[in-house]
Amino acid sequence: MAVVEINNVNLTYRVLMNRRGSIRDLFKEAVAGRARIVNYVALQDVSFTVDAGEVVAILGRNGAGKSTLLKILAGVLPPTKGTVKVTGAIAPMIELGAGFHPEMTGAENVVFYSALMMRDIKKVKARVADIGEWAGVSDHMNFPLRTFSSGMIARLAFSTATDVQPEVLLIDEVLAVGDADFKEKSGARMTDLITSGAAVVLVSHDMVAVRRLANRAIWLENGHVRMSGEANEVVDAYEAG
Amino acid sequence: MKYAQLIKLLVARDLTIRYKRSVIGIGWTLLNPMLTSIVMWFVFSFVFASRLPSGQQFAPYLMAGILLNTFFNQGLMLSAESIASNGGVLTKIYVPPQIFAISSALAGLVNFFIGMIPLAVVCFLSGQSLAWSLPLVLIVGFCLAFLVAGLGLALSIVFIRFDDTRNIVNVLLMILMYLTPIFYPISVMNPTMQHIIRLNPLTSYLEVFRWAFSNNAFPTWHNWAYMFITAACSFILGASIFKKFWPRTVAML
Numbered sequence: 250m251a252v253v254e255i256n257n258v259n260l261t262y263r264v265l266m267n268r269r270g271s272i273r274d275l276f277k278e279a280v281a282g283r284a285r286i287v288n289y290v291a292l293q294d295v296s297f298t299v300d301a302g303e304v305v306a307i308l309g310r311n312g313a314g315k316s317t318l319l320k321i322l323a324g325v326l327p328p329t330k331g332t333v334k335v336t337g338a339i340a341p342m343i344e345l346g347a348g349f350h351p352e353m354t355g356a357e358n359v360v361f362y363s364a365l366m367m368r369d370i371k372k373v374k375a376r377v378a379d380i381g382e383w384a385g386v387s388d389h390m391n392f393p394l395r396t397f398s399s400g401m402i403a404r405l406a407f408s409t410a411t412d413v414q415p416e417v418l419l420i421d422e423v424l425a426v427g428d429a430d431f432k433e434k435s436g437a438r439m440t441d442l443i444t445s446g447a448a449v450v451l452v453s454h455d456m457v458a459v460r461r462l463a464n465r466a467i468w469l470e471n472g473h474v475r476m477s478g479e480a481n482e483v484v485d486a487y488e489a490g
Numbered sequence: 491m492k493y494a495q496l497i498k499l500l501v502a503r504d505l506t507i508r509y510k511r512s513v514i515g516i517g518w519t520l521l522n523p524m525l526t527s528i529v530m531w532f533v534f535s536f537v538f539a540s541r542l543p544s545g546q547q548f549a550p551y552l553m554a555g556i557l558l559n560t561f562f563n564q565g566l567m568l569s570a571e572s573i574a575s576n577g578g579v580l581t582k583i584y585v586p587p588q589i590f591a592i593s594s595a596l597a598g599l600v601n602f603f604i605g606m607i608p609l610a611v612v613c614f615l616s617g618q619s620l621a622w623s624l625p626l627v628l629i630v631g632f633c634l635a636f637l638v639a640g641l642g643l644a645l646s647i648v649f650i651r652f653d654d655t656r657n658i659v660n661v662l663l664m665i666l667m668y669l670t671p672i673f674y675p676i677s678v679m680n681p682t683m684q685h686i687i688r689l690n691p692l693t694s695y696l697e698v699f700r701w702a703f704s705n706n707a708f709p710t711w712h713n714w715a716y717m718f719i720t721a722a723c724s725f726i727l728g729a730s731i732f733k734k735f736w737p738r739t740v741a742m743l
Contacts, residue, residue, distance in 0.1 A: 262741050263738065263741075271652065271653060271654050272652050272654050272655070273654070275652070320581065320582075323582070323583070323584055324584035325580060325581055325582065325583065325584050325740065326581075326740060326741065327737040327740070339584070341582060341583050341584070343582045343583075344582055347578055347579045347582040347583055348576070348578070348579040348583070350503070350507065352507050352510040352511070353503065353507070353510075360499070361499055361503065364495055364496045364499050365496065365579060365583050365585055366583060367492070367496075367585075369495075370495050370499070393510070
């Protein structure tokens with residue numbers, strides 16, 4: 250059964266040229282009658298499905314629309330046209346640690362971040378110590394986040410985000426974080442999450458990882474699907490040019 | 491409601507984060523309206539205190555106005571900014587964005603209720619007693635929260651689209667403050683001005699609030715009706731404006 254299903258999704262950004270967000274400029278340009286709004290097509294007619302247990306990789310150069318596509322799947326960006334249907338709990342692994350606040354303690358941030366991802370905070374509170382320990386920041390959990398090093402913050406965010414097995418996993422380049430040791434540990438956990446039955450959409454430039462993890466791949470070029478199919482074949486074609 | 495736990499956390503964060511580094515922490519919520527009131531009392535009591543109807547004290551009259559106006563001004567600005575300032579979250583994790591604006595309004599409401607403790611103290615000190623109608627301040631508070639949340643939702647869209655509107659809104663809020671009988675009794679104005687002041691919805695909220703708290707005003711049923719209608723209209727209109735324009739606005743975050 251398709252857990253993720255998108256049909257003919259289009260996304261057009263309307264860009265105000267010379268946009269400085271000021272009413273005065275807008276007014277001046279409107280009076281001068283200059284064309285102000287330019288439509289920028291980020292995605293055009295993208296359709297695919299992902300079943301439970303399937304890993305689909307999205308390939309493409311910078312600006313091809315990969316991250317936009319993930320945001321549409323995550324529900325944060327409504328498509329201009331087309332339909333998106335995602336069933337089940339989504340874990341958006343898109344720039345981890347969204348909503349972290351420097352003045353709140355490590356523990357408070359874990360709870361808040363989890364609440365943003367719609368987890369039951371009663372369960373999370375019981376898990377806070379374990380989450381901190383897995384991240385290797387147990388001693389710091391009751392200090393404000395601003396006293397953490399950036400590596401520690403990344404580890405805590407990763408540990409929190411991956412604490413629950415989701416039904417849908419959306420990954421934007423977050424396959425491992427931290428120093429060498431932690432990279433190995435987090436990479437292993439990520440592989441576990443990916444291979445344990447969730448529907449996964451993975452954006453990565455790491456072709457080795459894509460070949461290893463993905464069943465299927467979709468190659469995006471300028472917002473279009475250029476190629477779609479078995480992962481190794483698509484990666485071969487993508488790497489060939 | 492499945493977003494209740496998130497709203498609770500957001501309100502708690504709004505209330506505490508501002509004072510995280512201060513010594514008396516949330517005590518400032520008690521102290522701030524008092525200090526503002528003392529300053530304004532020194533400035534205005536000579537002019538207006540004697541103009542109040544007999545039996546009414548200027549200090550609680552003034553402080554009630556400041557409390558309500560602070561809730562409106564701060565709540566509205568925080569609520570309107572909340573969507574933009576949480577853009578980092580909203581572009582990564584799906585959360586209904588309205589939650590942030592509503593939580594800011596609710597945080598303002600909690601501050602408003604906390605501020606009634608020093609207001610009660612001032613009431614006693616100036617020899618006035620609290621009214622039997624005190625529980626009705628809950629109604630005023632929630633109506634004002636709806637007003638703030640609705641306006642905040644609509645403004646948040648405008649703020650994201652046009653940066654300059656912040657400054658315009660600040661000026662408008664200042665004008666609105668002077669058109670609210672915070673530190674003057676409405677009777678000192680000429681009839682035309684009185685009419686304009688009564689058109690300001692905040693005047694109705696304030697009249698009802700002062701009456702409910704310590705019988706320090708005499709609201710008519712017009713004031714009650716105006717309060718309910720503006721609260722409902724603001725929230726319904728604000729929420730629908732937000733819903734209509736959000737899909738295009740989120741791309742600008």
